[in-house]
Amino acid sequence: MNNQKRHMGLKAANRLSNTIIYIILIIISVIWLLPFIFIVFQSFRVESTWQVGYVIPQQWGLQNYINLWNSDFKRWYLNTFIIALASAVLVTVIQLCMSYTLSRFRFKARGPLMRFMLILGMFPGMLTMIILYRVLADLGLTQANAVPGLILVGVASSGMGYYVSKGFFDTIPKSLDEAARVDGATRFQVLYKIILPLAKPIVIYTILTAFMGPWGDFVFARYVAMGTSAGYNVAVGMYSWLTNDQISNWYTTFCAGGVIVALPVTILFLCLQKYYVEGVTGGAVKG
């Protein structure tokens, strides 16, 4: 009898704490989602192009999306998409080469190389912007030609970001490589036939992050485009709508643009969420 009572008490306590957690989770979800819901609502608002004190539009319409279509946004979107696609391919190749090598090969320069890159990473990247801009300018890859310039710079230094995928490769047992080498595989065949099929999550993770990166790339992109709208990516372009003298005309268009940018990336992300989570939890910390 007594026992049963205590049992009930435990259950009740558990129910109480679970209820509190549910309430917290609901509040959190609301806080996290609200701004995005606001953006969507505001993107359909017709009556004012500037901020108002309410969320649900009084007059619904596609005016902002039409504005978007008539602005340079198409060009920016295309620019960003090209950069994202190119880096998804090239950055992935480079990072996988780098991380696989540093995970699997034990050559003399390995330790010094990794230490060297660690130290390089301590310099603020911002510092190199000036010279990279001048180099790109010499190559004619700035302003209207900013897209290839941004791809070049983004891809060239991407080898430094090998940590996450190396962390993942480190979890694949080395004895698999050894077994394959005894079985007659060259190092290339080991990579191609054994490691790559097993590294699917991290490959997808790398592609995903490499693809998503350029959508938010802002500082350097703005520097390289130097005020030429044809060379903007979405981030730079849409930022220009929110400057103090532009914002009252472009605010709701910005919201519409935000929806158009976020939608495909979010859908892609949610489809591949599983791999992203595996990559983050597997690689990020061990790196």
Next chain:
Amino acid sequence: MKRYSDMEYLRLSKWQKFVYKLVSFLVGIPLGIGHFFAKIGSAIKNGCVKFGGECKEIAVGFVHGDWKTKISYVVMGFGNIARGQVLRGLLFLLFEAVFIFYMITTGGYWMSMLPSLGKQGPESVYNPVLDTNTTVYHDNSFKILLYGVLTMFFIVAFVYTWWVNVKQNIIAEKIVKSGKKLRSGKDDLRSLVDDQFHKTLLALPMLGIVMFTVLPIVFMVLVAFTNYDGSHNGYSNALFTWVGFKNFGTLFSWTSTGAAGTQSYSATFGEILVWTLMWAFFATFTNYFMGMGVAMAINKKGIRLKKMWRTILVMTVAIPQFISLLYVSKMFAQNGLINQMLQGLGWIKSPLPFWDDPIWARVTVIIINIWIGIPYLMLITTGILMNIPADLYESAKIDGANGWQQFRKITLPYMLFITGPYLLTSFTGNMNNFNVIYLLTGGGPTNAAASGAAGSVGYTDLLITWLFKITTGSESQYYLASVIGIMVFVVVALISLVVYNVLPSIKNEEDFQ
């Protein structure tokens, strides 16, 4: 400091243990740093000894080598070709030819100009044809510095290749003498996908890193020792030149920057550094603990719809940060959604100064950063939390630990142990977190006392956004930006050094692996 033996330590009170640990930690910092420099010293010593040995070997190889080897000291790859390793030999020879050609045509010029960074600047010359003064451009300091550094890289690469060439020839001679066969060009090519596969894989990434990371960093570090700025751009208005440590003196001088009522650079630097460290601390640890809390809430036994909660949060990771940051920034603006709504509801009379008051702005960026960071931290910590062996909790429960004690004694130490390196990188990453600050506040509100010759400075400016403002500001003081960049490096390196050298000794106490 008195060192306790293990048995003595166990008898200390809780408070004494804490003090003892703290003191050991603090004493450990200089020790760790000293140890680090001692290590560097011995590494340099070893390097010198090794270098001497190599030189001797190369000299001995020349004296005792046959004529094929001897010629290879001058004509690279000659010995290889003569011994049948045609492919290797030709590559060496080609490299030498390219190097010599480059040095004669352009490299020599860049190297000769490097000490002065250009002799003749732009000048106004009377043009008799047009009957006006036109500007004639001569040397270009920027290019001299850039290509000078590049040429130096090339020279280093050449010396290394020459050294490899000599060593290979000495070895090849020995192999031939011992009657064994040398590797053919075909073997060399085949080994590039096999035992030398790492070289193939690393070639492209490393080339990119050297050209687009190492070279720019070396260049920018050198800029700190010049007077390169908007009015000395090295070509169209005036050359720039070496000024030694003067710029470091400027940053650390206590005199005012010149404009009336403005404070010295060192005071501004100090203020911004303190805020940068504060920001990095709060941004890292608020995210870390709150992310862990959310992860634990979602993972708690009995909570349903785990996947849904997680997806809601993860979705926000997918939306490009510039959208969410810019949007939220406007939402909290003086005439933004929040203020208008609150005023509409009659809760406040005048708008809240989210971005206009220094304290409000600093707190608001930290809070919004939590909103940005928690989903990511939730993902990371979920994975680790699930890896904590369940039997640890079971045994703790049997030992009588309640929920909070389980968290304090098991979850937290385990998490800190595993995520130690992550916390470090996250801390230094936050120090350089340009996007969050720049897109939210642009550094504002303006700090009038600190704003001076180098441009306006705000209360939420980090070193990195300050650096950005200086380079893009009206005077473009690149040299000052470069000095600040170097200081950021020094701070980050010092923190990392301390953490790397001191942490392991503390970590050993909580061995989970």
Next chain:
Amino acid sequence: MASVKLTGVKKIYDNKVVAVHDFDLDIKDKEFVVFVGPSGCGKSTTLRMIAGLEDISEGTVEIDGEVVNDLQPKDRGIAMVFQNYALYPHMSVYDNIAFSLRLSKVPEDVVYEKVTNAAEVLGITEYLMRKPRALSGGQRQRVAIGRAMVRDSKVFLMDEPLSNLDAKLRNQMRAEIILLRQKLDTTFIYVTHDQTEAMTLGDRIVIMKDGYIMQVGTPTEVFEMPNNLFVAGFIGAPQMNFINTKLINEGGKYYVTPFGVKLPVEGEKAEMLAAKKIQTRDIVLGVRPEHIRLAKAGEPAIKTKLLVNEMMGSEIHLHVSTEDETRIIVRTPTVDLSKEERNAMVAGHEMNITFEGKVMHFFDPESSENLLV
């Protein structure tokens, strides 16, 4: 089918730690050699140097008369079974076994024949289409062996292949490895930390410690004439008892005096001592637990007290303590004891033990070498 010869093989790691010192060994064609020793003794490192998975710091490894130091693992004509099986998780059992054949461009129908043959021999035919994760430990082990079998290699290397299996399965697989060996009829090098495996499988055993070879010999040799205290203690279970005592030479007759009890050395051992002209001296006396028995009344005997009685079924292990608290283990067949005797054997029971002169081992306390070797 090939001989393997190691000459002065050394492994020095980057941090100057020497893992293997001057390893010299001649392995004959079709011989089954076992490297055994505690963890960290360098046995696996040596095997991996033979396989080509570790660089050889000094010395040479020859397979079939050819120096293979600079050859890649795939070019050495070896097959290897790994401790954790190292099955390719994304391939079916069939593809796992076929992997090496396909790499060397063997026609598919030959591949099919070889793989199914191997599978039949190992009894895994019905699992051919499964992925490794769907197999039990023992089945995975068979696949790993199958993968090595189809390579038709000159040397078969096995690195602790049974250590991940439970005791029962281990015994079963041990027997199967013996059968496999008879079938394949090739050179085997087998690494284990388990002395039972070493004794039952090996034609010759190489006992290693801290990177040094302690002894090389047949199972009988290392059991009956261990070179030193380490080998004596490592081979045989429960471990040999060691007693610090004196060897007395009384005019050609030898005695030992453990715990003040004078016992004569007899038989072959006495002759060998005499042949070596060994004088009275301090020694470490070694006696295996199975060679100690309860003394009959009137015999010279060592007085002990029983501490623990371990009933193993067919035999009983008695942990006893002498008057100066030295621990000694006695192993006695259960059938040798009457029920009354067994019942009396509880902690604190006083018992007198003794042993024959022909089973004693004599070691130098300083160098720990066997005096008779």
